[in-house]
Amino acid sequence: MKKTMRRLLCLVLCAAMALSAVACGSAPSSSASSAAGVFTPGTYSSTQTGMHELTVTVTVDANAITDIQVEHQETEGVGAPIAESLPAQIMELQGLGIDAVAGATITSNAILEGVTDCLKQAGASDETIAAWQAKSPEVVKEEDAEYTTDVLVIGAGGAGMAAAVTANQAGKNVIVVEKTGAMGGNTILSGGAMNAVDDGSEVAAEHEDSVALHIQQTYEGGDEQGDLELVTILCEQAWDGVEWMKELGMEFTGVVFTVTGGLWPRAQQPADPEGTGFFKTYQNYLDNNEGITMLYNTTANELLVDENGAVTGVKCTGATGNTVTVTATNGVVLATGGLARNVEMRVAANEETKLWPTLDESIPSTNASGITGDGIVMAEAVGANLVQMGNIQLLPLGDPETGSLSGNIEHSVESRIFVNEQGERFVNEGGRRDEMTLALFEQTNTTMFIIMDSDTYPTGDELNNFGETINDLVAAGRAYKADTLEELAEQIGVPADALVATVEEYNRYCKGGDLEGQTDSFGRTLFSDVEGVNDGINDGPFYAAERVPTVHHTMGGVQIDTECHVINTDGEIIPGLFAAGEVTGGIHGTNRLGGNALTDTVVFGRIAGTSASEYTR
DSSP states (O other): OOOOOOOOOOOOOOHHHHHTHHHHHSOOOTTTTOTTOSSOSEEEEEEEESSSEEEEEEEEOSSSEEEEEEEOOOOTTTHHHHHHHHHHHHHHHTSOOOOOOTTOHHHHHHHHHHHHHHHHHTTOOHHHHHHHHHOOOOOOOOOOEEEEESEEEEOOSHHHHHHHHHHHHTTOOEEEEOSSSSSOTTGGGSOOOEEOOOTTSHHHHHTTOOHHHHHHHHHHHTTTOSOHHHHHHHHHTHHHHHHHHHHTTOOEEEEEEOOTTOOSSOEEEESSSTTHHHHHHHHHHHHHOSSEEEEOSOEEEEEEEOTTSOEEEEEEEOTTSOEEEEEESSOEEEOOOOOTTOHHHHHHHHHHHOOSSOOSTTSOBSSOTTOSSHHHHHHHHTTBOEEOTTOEEEEEEEOTTTOOSTTOOOSSGGGOEEEOTTSOOOSOTTSOHHHHHHHHHTSGGGOEEEEEOSTTOSSSOOBOTTSOBHHHHHHTTSSEEESSHHHHHHHHTSOHHHHHHHHHHHHHHSTTSTTTTSOOTTOOOOOOOTTSOOOOSOSSSEEEEEEEEEEEEEOOEEEBOTTOEEEBTTSOEEEEEEEOGGGEESSSTTSOOTTHHHHHHHHHHHHHHHHHHHOOO
C-alpha cells in the first residue's frame, strides 16, 4: 500500500483579511505590525514524526497562513481525524495556541511543530512565533447536562466498546463516556494480534496448540501470579470472542502467527492494520443499531454512590468545562485502561517490585496519551481493591522518537533477530517480554536493532502489522535497507564482522542448517516463519530498524471476579460496578503474553456488558 495522502485544502483569505491578519491572528508586536509583513511569501514544508511520519506544507503571504496541507499515515480513528481537522482550526484562528487533542497528543504536537517550523522557514521572528503561540480560541462554557441510561460504560476502548455492544444486544440502552474525541483507546494503536485457539481445528493441530496450552503458558508466563479462574476464562472464551467479532462483521486474514512475547503461534491477524478493524466493526454496529449514545470529549472524574453503597453513575467534565452527570438504572462498566502514560503513578507502582531500573519520563510509552489511570483512581475512591500494581510490562520494540510500536518491521517472532550496538545477539527473541526488555536495559544506550531479510518483504511494498510498507519506512529513515549485511552494518553503525558472524551463527540453528535441532545459544526454539519455512537471514536485501524500551501494559489494577464485579478492600462486591480491560488487575500476573490484551478486551468486555445488563438495584 502506498502512503496514504490526505491533503487539506483550506480557504484562501481575501486581501483585506490578509492585511488585518496580524490583529486577528497574533498579539500586537512591533515586528508583527510592520508594513513589510512578518513572513516571506511562499510555500514551506516540514517533516515530523507523529505516530507515523507526516509532512506539513504551509503556504503564507506577508502576514497570514493561506493554505495548510498534511500528508500523513496516522492511525484511523486516532491521529487521522486530527490531521484532517487541526489545520483548519489553525487557519481559522491564524494562531498556534490550540491545545493538543486528548488521545492524539503526538499527532497534534507533530502538526503544530510542523506549522511552527514552516513559519520559521518563512522568516518569522521569535517574537512573531511567540505571538502566534499565545493566541488561542475562545471557549464558551456550555450548560451543565444530566443523562439517564440503562447501562453506563466509562471508556470507549476495546473493552468498553465490547461491553457497550454486548449490553445493547441484551436490549439495553447504553451511554459511553469517553475523554477523547473518538473511540479506540490503546486497542486501536496495537498491532491487532488477538490470541485465540479453535480447539481441535486443523490450524490448532498444525501448530500443536490447544486451549489447555494457552492456559498453561498464560498462567506460567505470568509467574503463576494471575488468578487461574480468570486466566481459564480468558483462554476458554477467546475463540468465541473471535467468532463474535466475525459475526459483527470484522474480517481476519486467516494467518496465525507468534506475536512478540506470545510464546506460541496462536495470534489471529485482522485484515485491517493496527487495531482499526475492531473499531470499524464497532462503529458499523453503532451506525446500524439504535440505543448506544457516545459522549466524546467528556472526562469522568467521580463515581456516584447511593446510600446503599451501590455505584449509580459518574460525574464528568465536558469539553467546555461544564459538568456532565450520567446515571445508570442498571450497571456501570469501568473500562478506562491502565496508567502507562501517568509517569508519577507508574514510578510509584514500580517501587512495589523494583523490576525496572527506571520508569521515569526518560522511558516512553506505546500508549495513547489519555491512558493515565483515571479509572483506577476513581475506583479506589469508592473502596475498590487494587491488586498487583507493580506488575508493569515494557516492550523492547519502541520507536526511538515516540515510543510507539509503529515502524516495527517484524511480521512475526520467527523471522527476525535482535542485535545490540556491537552487532551481537543478547537475548532469546522468542522469550518473555520482561526478559527481553530487561536484557535490552543492559545494552549500550539501551538500544537494539531488529535484523531480518527479504523473506516477508519480497517487493518492499508489503505492509508490516501497522499498515506501513518497508519502502516507506526506509524512505523516512525509520528503517534501513542494504544488499549485503556489511552494508547494513555500516548504515546502522555496528561492526560489520560482528553482524555477519552473528547472522551466520543464528542461521546454523534454523531449519536446514548444520545445527538443526540443537539448542540455540540463547534458548530460542522459534525459527519457522508464518509459512512454516525459514532458512535463516540470508536472502537480500536485508533490513534493520532501531528500537528502545517502552512502557506497554500495566497488569495491575482493579480487582474483579469471574463476572467482572469490582471487589472492595474487604473482599466484597461493590454493587453496580463492573470493570474490564487494562483497568483491571490480577489476570496476567507479572508478565502478559503478547496477543492476550485484545483477547482480554473482547472476552471480559463481553462479560462485563452482560453482568451490567443483568444487574438491578
